[in-house]
Amino acid sequence: MPPETAKPTGTRGAVGTAVPAAPDHAAPEGPGAVAAAVAGARVAAEWWAGLGFAGRRRALLAWKRTLAGRIEELAAQIRAETGKPHGDAVLEVMLAVEHLDWAAKHARTVLRRRRVPSGLLAANQAASVGYEPLGVIGVIGPWNYPVYTPLGSISYALAAGNAVVFKPSEHTPGVGRWLADRWAEAVPGPAVLQAVTGGGETGAALCRAGVDKLAFTGSTATGRKVMAACAETLTPVVVEAGGKDALIVAADADLDAAARAAAFGGFGNAGQTCAGVERVYVERSAYEPFLTRLGELAKETRPGDEPDARYGPMTTPTQAAVVAAHIADAIAKGGRAVVGGPASVRPPYVDPVVLAEVPEDSLAVTEETFGPTLVVNPVRDLDEAVERANASRYGLAASVFTGSGRTAAVLAGRLRAGAVSVNAVLGFAAVPALPFGGVGDSGFGRIHGADGLREFARPKSVTRQRFAAPIDLLRLDRRPAALERASRLFKLRHARG
Template identity: 85%
Template sequence: MPTETAKPPTETDAVPVAIAAARAAAGWWAGLGWDGRRRALLAWKRTLAGRVEELAGQIRAETGKPHGDAVLEVMLAVEHLDWAARHARGVLRRRRVPAGLLAANQAASVGYEPLGVIGVIGPWNYPVYTPLGSISYALAAGNAVVFKPSEHTPGVGRWLAERWAEAVPGPAVFQAVTGDGETGAALCRAGVDKLAFTGSTATGRTVMAACAVTLTPVVIEAGGKDALIVAADADLDAAARAAAFGGFGNAGQTCAGVERVYVERSVYEPFLDRLAELARATRPGEEPDARYGRMTTPAQTAVVAAHIEDALARGGRAVVGGPAAVRPPFVDPVVLAEVPEDSLAVTAETFGPTVVVNPVRDLDEAVERANASRYGLAASVFTGSRRTAADLAARLRAGAVSVNAVLGFAAAPALPFGGVGDSGFGRVHGADGLREFSRPKSVTRQRFAAPIDLLRLDRRPAALARATRLFRLRHARG
């Protein structure tokens, strides 16, 4: 009989091995306590900061983004790592809470415990900043982490894990497993205690379905179709610069960037002229100092081309660029105007350097159109009035709003980040990000016998009558 040949190991085979190692390491990591984990995380932080140029080079090699953008990405990620390391204890430590009238004899407290092992599936557009928004906070909360970077940026994932092993030798608290979607699916099935995913809405649904089999909770940061609103009293130069940065930066491959702009009609043409001028002066390239780089994946270039063609076919006009702007692997800046609201360029995530600019009669219409999207990740508002800014920010259906800026929240580690609708749910960053990767545990301790003891089988009728009178005095009066 023929002898069976052993099946060669695959990238998916590494997942259960990594999970087992993480399970073994999780207890050690949690046992270090707040101070021990803080020291370890800050050691890793110093390693990343000290080798920023090396890491930026790895990012640039795999994504094509300019050197300066890669350096900025590392800087933002390190700020969040530092914040998580230094604030975990204050956010998650056990603390007293009011017990209330019926439990006045109890001392009540709540604390947060690690979940155990967290799986993180990262994207290719920001292969350091975005996944570290989950990794840093999960580690700071006391969990072990298994990270699956995008198949387009595996080197970045391996680099991060190797630097961790150098800075924090010992059990495998943080590991990277590489591969395509099958590796990600294996991580979903592996029974981690929570999984954080960043990517498209469609893939997010697939991840949720896979995790549902094992009742694994998920954090989903999915797509965006973020809007920028320009009021008549706005600084038009600043608004145009922000729209250009949010729309064209990183080749438009930013989920919380700018894809739609709604401008009050009285300043529509002046704003459009300013944005068009900036767009014409911007060109992508391979040079380290280019304004932005190539599209990271060929598939995304095809999506951008389809959205441009659909917008023009439906009656929109190309103020800058057009179909000829798509010259793989690059896409030149594209400014589309008067695009119907049911076109792909308005309703679907383009994820390329295109911006749709449409006029509105007033700010109420601007909010209505901005909120009509099934996405709800972030939004921006430009106005000279603080009152108007506060009103618009409150009415916009988005997880984050920047006023007179775009992406202002990205550099503020204390602010939680996440979306609504098809942009996902759950939060990373800030105190909410630390709690996202923790399990609350409530504890009560009886300090003295209850004056009116109702929690007993032989409860006296007189005790219940007294308690009922007190209840009515407290709650039945105006």
């Protein structure tokens, strides 16, 4: 932890400025370590905010270079804790680094103070708005994407001028420690980024530790608990929770491309992708051809522990049971297994499962499965597809496949989701300028892009009187004649158009 009072030394770090003596960055464990971490972050936050946009950019880009230069090492750590294939781990780091780079380079443009119009009544005032750091941000990360997802909050919070206390998932603590250690190497000085490891008790302690905002990614049920804990101290939260994301396939779509995308979105990362694909709605005339193509892809896909496997195991020991329950419920209610079935669940692996004509009230349609299963149902037209897609209480992401640009635009506008990909799945994930977040049980708030930077900043408005008001109404001894003239001008401006 950084000392309570840090004295500058002659050491010069990546930011090119004098920094206090470097503290011990070993990751503490358990709820008892949280209070000390947040206290240390308060000291670090003041130093970090004082560097300004240029200093923080230099530091963040130094960290970026460290992550990029040691990508194989980080990918190996991800693979060791999640079981995902090497290539998937490398891709995850690549995506995370792109977001880090964007946040570092665009923070000043998005958050700097700028003039805004004053309006007629305040024409004598120069008005501006700028964004200031909140202070200390708590981040609770997930295990399915232990680098990409939490860095979507960490990178933007740091770029906005905040210190961060990060609690990685208890299933991926080594990844969290690795990230904090590499920060300490790249940016000597107060511990602007700290990792505190542990289970749910550690997360609850972080919620109650008095951070200025908390960003959580995880299940909807846990998200509610996080909100309740944060409510005790009126700590604002960003919640990225579950998803039951739908893919709509129009009759005029490229069915080969749609099937490949559905397979990637549904089976990739063993289906453990909150913004992937779990439901597919296909116009009836294209239904059987699409189902045939998807079935062929599913049959040739197998999980394994090899570095080049298509996907790996269920990361948590309980998830396979959830997948099995959803498959059994879908079949019991009248759905049919086109590929796989109950025998596909062989912990820790689950083979691809394609379920067809599944009733809309089954668990496989209503609840987040978070496994390599796809429900594929026919619809009479695109209106019914949108209606079914929007019937979910979740609203994180959606996808549309169609040969018509106009149809795509209309459907994207009608879908109740935070992000929509057209003729692709997860297209938004690689675009740092785009905000990401959901509606309904998928949470609220946004990470990534300009909205993600502002999510971790406090707007401050400033006005400066440039000259005396021609008609001065902001005084106790306001003259009736002044109000009469102002009223005439008001009606000319607002009552005639």
